[in-house]
Amino acid sequence: MIRQPRLCSLSHVVEPRLFLLPCRLVAFLTVLTGLAAFTQPGSAASFFEQVFSLKGGNWAGDAFTEGGLDAGLDGDRDALVASADQFLGYPGKVSLSVFLEEDCTRAPFVEIEIGFRTNSMQSAGGVITWDGKPLVTCHPQGPIESLRTKKILVQTMDFSFSMGTHLLEITALGDAGSTTDLFELDALVIRRVGELHLPPELGRNWLIVCGESMSVPERQNINRLKTDLSTLLAFDVPIVPATGITPEMQSEADLIVVGQYSGNSFLKTILDAHHITSPFASDPGFIQEQGYFTAVYPNEKAVGRKVWIGAGWQSLGAVYAVSHLRTHFQADGGRLYLDVENSPLSLVRFENYFRPDIEERAVYYNIAYGISFGSLTPDNWTDSQWEYWVDQLVCSQMTHLYFFLWGDSEVYFPPSPFCNTDRNRILHERLQRMIGYAHLRGLKVTYLFSATLVPKDIFNAHRNLLKATIPYVTYGFPVLCQSVPNSFSFNGTTWNGARDFMIDVYENQIEWFKDADEFQIWFYDPGGCFCGSDHYDCRNHQAERLMEQVSTFDAIIQQKNPAAKITVMMWPVWVLEPEYQVYYRQQFLDLLKASYASRMDRITVADSVEHGDTSLNQASSRGFRLNGFVFQTNVETGYPFLLPLLKYLKSSSATGASRGVKALYCMRIEEGSKFPNTYFASRFFWDKDAAESLPVLEYAQWIANSNKQAAVQLKQALLLLDTFTTDGSAAQDMQAKGTQIRQLVENSLSLLPAARQNELEWLLITARAMEILGQAVENKANSALQNTLRTQFTNLMLGSPSFISFAPWASSKFNQFVGWLDSGWWAIHF
Structure with a gap:
């Protein structure tokens, strides 16, 4: 059974349980380090920026603080402070009313920049929420006292950024390595961001990160993934073992991280940070063997970069996870994305767990x-x-x-x-x-x-x-x-x-x-x-x-x-x-x-x-x-x-x-x-409750993964073919529907690469055959037309590389096929 996707915005990332756990740098969304991450010329268009003073917080000054919080973006000497230690006298959660002076809802993105204290003595984590919805979990560990800034890119469709008052809250999360369990937030800047313009090379470099140890079936399927993606993108997609992934690779490429949880250390590190360690442990044995997890983590390792996850907890689950990626990856303009994202520019986080119904x-x-x-x-x-x-x-x-x-x-x-x-x-x-x-x-x-x-x-x-x-x-x-x-x-x-x-x-x-x-x-x-x-x-x-x-x-x-x-x-x-x-x-x-x-x-x-x-x-x-x-x-x-x-x-x-x-x-x-x-x-064997049209959608997007319009038309054609073959002429105009099927398939295939068109030649001939057979069904009494259509049908088979071996039977089978389609599959099991 496929669970419904859990959609999170890039910032909507903290599960409720995390508010109660020590934070170990839980990067549920990638927070961007560096002041200029999205403000370089040509990188993003900023139409509005508002800097907020945190004087409304509970910090009365930094007389007892070394390192100068006044280096913060707001230029003041105040901060919001919360503590996970009740004996320090600070509340565990601090709230601040923030008044937005301009409506940001019409912009596709909002960038939130925060400044917080990094102090080896005050290393508690903090959860930051906006109107009660989690934005990010921070863990400001560091060897020296300094101000660190992080940036969060948020889609406005997932959060409210209308003009007016909003609620900003921080909650301290205790840490075993902290002596004071303080979390200090000093700066807040909100920018409205228009269209996101990434440098040309971003979104065009990919690496497959495999495990240090893999079963033969895993290795075979990962090699096939490489071939599929290299063909789809017309760009070589290398495979790198988890032990060979470098910081430069992480910052310069989109990462496709696949394999068994226990056999890929890089995968394990990412999933551990997201508190995904044993999701199938309580399931029946065959689900533990076959179940798998996929995810999309935008900006996980670097700005503008994504990490896609395909993970199993046993070998077969890892194989199926890779199969899922192979059948669900899409390309648009040379950029890669999973079909659930709907666009290569998506900054939405997705996590999905897949469990088969039938063993x-x-x-x-x-x-x-x-x-x-x-x-x-x-x-x-x-x-x-x-x-x-x-x-x-x-x-x-x-x-x-x-x-x-x-x-x-x-x-x-x-x-x-x-x-x-x-x-x-x-x-x-x-x-x-x-x-x-x-x-x-x-x-x-x-x-x-x-x-x-x-x-x-x-x-x-x-x-x-x-x-x-x-x-x-x-x-x-x-x-x-x-x-x-x-x-x-x-x-x-x-x-x-x-x-x-x-x-x-x-x-x-x-x-x-x-x-x-x-x-x-x-x-x-x-x-x-x-x-x-x-x-x-x-x-x-x-x-x-x-x-x-x-x-x-x-x-x-x-x-x-x-x-x-x-x-x-x-x-x-x-x-x-x-x-x-x-x-x-x-x-x-x-x-x-x-x-x-x-x-x-x-x-x-x-x-x-x-x-x-x-x-x-x-x-x-x-x-x-x-x-x-x-x-x-x-x-x-x-x-x-x-x-x-x-x-x-x-x-x-x-x-x-x-x-x-x-x-x-x-x-x-x-x-x-x-x-x-x-x-x-x-x-349907995997998910008995799947919607009737879902397998058609998935197949069309897999086969037409280089062109979204082609996939849409192919899906329409297959859905029409379904009722064309099952319902009989009493329920539909077979001639008109046969023509519609042929047109949709022809249009769809014309948008695909030549190699895929050759692979699907059988589908093109099938669509043309349905038009001929549909016309014959609607004109059963016209013997002259039947003879003409039979000849057309036979010639169609003779001219097809896929159906040439069936051609000797085409003429003799023609009347039988017309009769079956006239009645429909529900009436005659053919």
Whole structure:
């Protein structure tokens, strides 16, 4: 769950608790040292300045003071004095009425300059407030007696600076190193400041400050941050370890300070000064692991300079903090800012704490049905493309990547000529390397398989012997009955029954992917058998058949990777039970619990998150860890275009949380053209209460981070695409909306760099396709126009690098797509 940002002005920085604590130079806002910090020619325009005498204070003169407080800006010999020591006779808080002679509210900034006593014997801190709102906390430690001045730049939107009387107060904060606990304020000057003109070099130099010690995933993501920012700014952004940061660097550069609290001493120093030391200590373990903190501290180390913070308290939290910065940094005119700031000129302080609602968040890449659309589908991804998509998931703060290989054709099984191909071998080798790379990036990997779905050439050679009793076989899927005892041979290889064949196929697969962190067993869809007593009576022994698969393959998995865990997928038992009039879920879950009673941490039960009869209910009552499957698209349809599905994803995430799931995952085939849906899902998996449009805004600002106008138009286009695809023609003018989507996307992309335009070519083609399909929906009865539009649609796919591999199916799919959009996704799950 994302907490709402706590907005503070540059000066609104002191939390109430600090009034009660000793002050150790708490720099909640950067106070500017030096009289000329904002008054150099060309630095700031001053329209009004008022110097205040502090004669109304309680200091009767400095007869007992050495060092001359009359060196103060007001030129008098008075001061406000407060003491944290009640025995000194001074009050703990001193108030002074200040009358502003001119209205300063129309200026964007007000600069407040104060003079206070630095004395090794009087080193107590003081909190200064304006009309009851904290301005700054000072700690005037120093080896000699002198007057020190500090400047505070305040946005007028956060404080009242109208003409008239205001209340200035100081409160003394005791200090263990002080003998008198006195805090003395001698001078006060208020200036109205117009537009802030920083020297050209300010705001254009950046440093990433990393930790002295980092995990590999942290280091990898910080390197990606450097690449992202250097590309965004067209300026190299160096990485400096915390031990190498110098005072000159702090004064001459904006600092992006990232990493683990315990592994970055520079980060720790800053956060300690802001009293942020262990914000997730009382949270559940997975939040302690994944939670993170971001902040913007203007003028933290030098005038005109910012410090951005991305901090975790464990490695994964640090990775996610860096991902947050990567997806939320913006650039305007060559200046960097976080989206929450809204402008590089912002002087507002922000602090945000981020806590996930769901522990495990994943996308499931289904390599299946022979659907292979070039770079859109994972079966064709090269190593570098896999690294790109893994990186996208790290940016999305997913914890896991799942993948499934269609057992009839995509497995690599040497006895099967149909599956023993160079293409399948290369795919398996790339998946092996992907697992290793995902681990380097902090992602875990889950391999999904349906054990009774087997290579089709071997199955077809013994179809009558092996075939299961289940509709999938009727539909043409090679699903076997695992209880067939008869031996059979194929091309010189003999198996002692169907179970032996099934084990041979999938033990080979598990060997390929033994470094995966988890294995998920699917019993059905496709898979399973409900044969009757005339065969092997799987129908009345369904629970035992499922348990046999679990026991068999978990033993293999433990042998190859003892640390791996397993999940059993119950989808779609709630359809099969009433169809076959055999109700076996309770029995199976009881057998499963009995088998794993002493090792429940190794087993998870998964099922549909939204189905009314989901097995998650029965599994929960037995104490199983739960995983919810979000079925946001029917992958069998071959519809290759983006479906945002905001309402559905938000609702499913909330439902999953209410069911107590520890994991949520969505499914994808054509990730290359549907990734925004994965990103939207990740945002709702993280924060089930997020506003529907928030993930779209965040995605648009991430993708169009170099141009605010482009981001606005992209957000509008995606929101329109959402209702365009879900609501059907009865609720909207599809032709007009399709044109509007196309125009917005074209305008948005035209404002972005060429490299980003190339990356988003799929989105441009999607928008143009929606215009054609929308026109077809609104003109269904015009057969001549339908033929023209079908040709336009096909040619559009043929001319697109992203969709060229889909083009052979474009013409035959056209009418189907028109029909689906006419009805809308809510009516037809496509």
